Amino acid sequence: MSAAPSGPGRPRDPEVDRRITQAALDVFGEAGWAGFAMETVARRAGIGKATLYLRWSSKELLLTDALTAGLPRVSDVDTGTLHGDLVELATQILTLYIGPGSRAALRLNLEAATIPGIAEHYARIRSSQISAARDIVRRGVTRGELPDSVPITLLVDTLTGGAMMHALTTPPDERATRLKAAPHHAQQLVTFLLHSVS
Amino acid sequence: MSAAPSGPGRPRDPEVDRRITQAALDVFGEAGWAGFAMETVARRAGIGKATLYLRWSSKELLLTDALTAGLPRVSDVDTGTLHGDLVELATQILTLYIGPGSRAALRLNLEAATIPGIAEHYARIRSSQISAARDIVRRGVTRGELPDSVPITLLVDTLTGGAMMHALTTPPDERATRLKAAPHHAQQLVTFLLHSVS
Known part of the structure; x- marks a missing residue:
């Protein structure tokens, strides 16, 4: 061809x-x-x-x-509620790390700093992911859905890390199933974590 | 030499x-x-x-x-309390992914399956980490420190993933400081997560 x-x-x-x-x-x-x-x-x-x-x-x-x-973007979507916003974010992260570009996304975490011209690009991606997560949490505080004492970094680390761990522990023959079930798993993850800050 | x-x-x-x-x-x-x-x-x-x-x-x-x-082992330590056991586990994971072998440990997640003779070795390491975490949570249920409806996988994913994310977001010039502060960060992480299952 x-x-x-x-x-x-x-x-x-x-x-x-x-x-x-x-x-x-x-x-x-x-x-x-x-x-x-x-x-x-x-x-x-x-x-x-x-x-x-x-x-x-x-x-x-x-x-x-x-x-x-090729990599699904992780960005801030304002659904109107904290729960909805976090489910959307977790779904995006699950899709990134379970989907067809998952190995490239994981490699990027490991190698970006040493690839000429990619380091800056990756730093931009990362900081936009982190600021998306922080913006969501801050909106939740403004809306009164979260106390303003909420430990933002811990909430963001456990949400993004919990999604990543679920992806990392996916056996190859379950990728397709887990990719389809990403929104459902995101729901469970967010419900679990919001219980700890309510 | x-x-x-x-x-x-x-x-x-x-x-x-x-x-x-x-x-x-x-x-x-x-x-x-x-x-x-x-x-x-x-x-x-x-x-x-x-x-x-x-x-x-x-x-x-x-x-x-x-x-x-060379890599610090992640294993089950019975300190007598659920909180103590989880802090010990989170400290081990933080040490693994922030310490001097951290890049090798991250590589292993990515490449183990494709390296002859290493795949089985890595599978053993992984399953011993997962079973350490699960054993700790189960002991907590037996001791009455956790309800037996606790979502074990979500708790384990957010604990290990939250620790890993903290390590991944550590800038190179803060590694030494964060390595020393690992037990303190582990305390905060575990307190945060146990709040969600209490």
């Missing part, structure tokens, strides 16, 4: 883009930065190496785009 | 052993299994490659021994 290169004036094929993104996440997830090469990604995506180079001049840029396009 | 090889009848030098263990953990932590080579570990430890081969016939065996000797 070979893809049409998307030169100037040439529309991109979204199916090829999707395949490149997933191939880049797979290669990074399995082999890390040490094993991340344009050639390996091209082979995995079933396209020519030249096509990749037409779009990305370096593997740093390719990986950055793949992480941006 | 060169070390005396410990052939038959020749006592090992514990300082050399310690250096080899830390070098193996450092190399694995930084470069993963893909970058784990006897030669790299020997150079890092400041010993000859021949010395390493005298003791370990393969890099699988070297890594297994380094993980066993």
Whole structure:
């Protein structure tokens, strides 16, 4: 299979883009930065190496785009209630760490600081996740759903860490089931944790 | 510096052993299994490659021994109270993921399944951690410190995940301080979580 290169004036094929993104996440997830090469990604995506180079001049840029396009975003959604907001956040984290980009997401935690050009990108992702969680908790305090003495960091650490641990302990043959059940598990996790601050 | 090889009848030098263990953990932590080579570990430890081969016939065996000797063990300690047992467990997890072997421990979560001979070893470590946590919670139920309706998995996931998240969000220049403060943070974490099941 070979893809049409998307030169100037040439529309991109979204199916090829999707395949490149997933191939880049797979290669990074399995082999890390040490094993991340344009050639390996091209082979995995079933396209020519030249096509990749037409779009990305370096593997740093390719990986950055793949992480941006391929990993589910963790961000603040205002559902109107603290419980609803936290369930949404926990569902996003479960989806990130159980879904098809999960190994790449875990690698990023481990290797981001040592990859040129990725460190800043990852720092931005992380701080937006942390501020999403903190904003949700602060809105809960403002709405009177939480006492203002609530230990924000502990609540955020146990929520995000509890979701991550559930994902880490998922056996490969249960991934699909647990991914579908993510909103349900998020409900249980949030109900459990909010009981400790009520 | 060169070390005396410990052939038959020749006592090992514990300082050399310690250096080899830390070098193996450092190399694995930084470069993963893909970058784990006897030669790299020997150079890092400041010993000859021949010395390493005298003791370990393969890099699988070297890594297994380094993980066993170098990573703090997470195990069940019966202090007499649920709170005390959980604080001990959380302190062990914080020490594992903030201490000098932390990157190796995180790598293990990610790569263990793909390293020949390590998968089984890691599965044993993991299941002993999980059963330590579950045994502690069950003793708490038996002692009447917890209702027997307690959601064991959620309590264990949020405790271990909350400790891991605290470690993951530790900036490099705060590692030493947070390592020393691990028992104190463990206290706060456990008090927070037990409030949710009381």
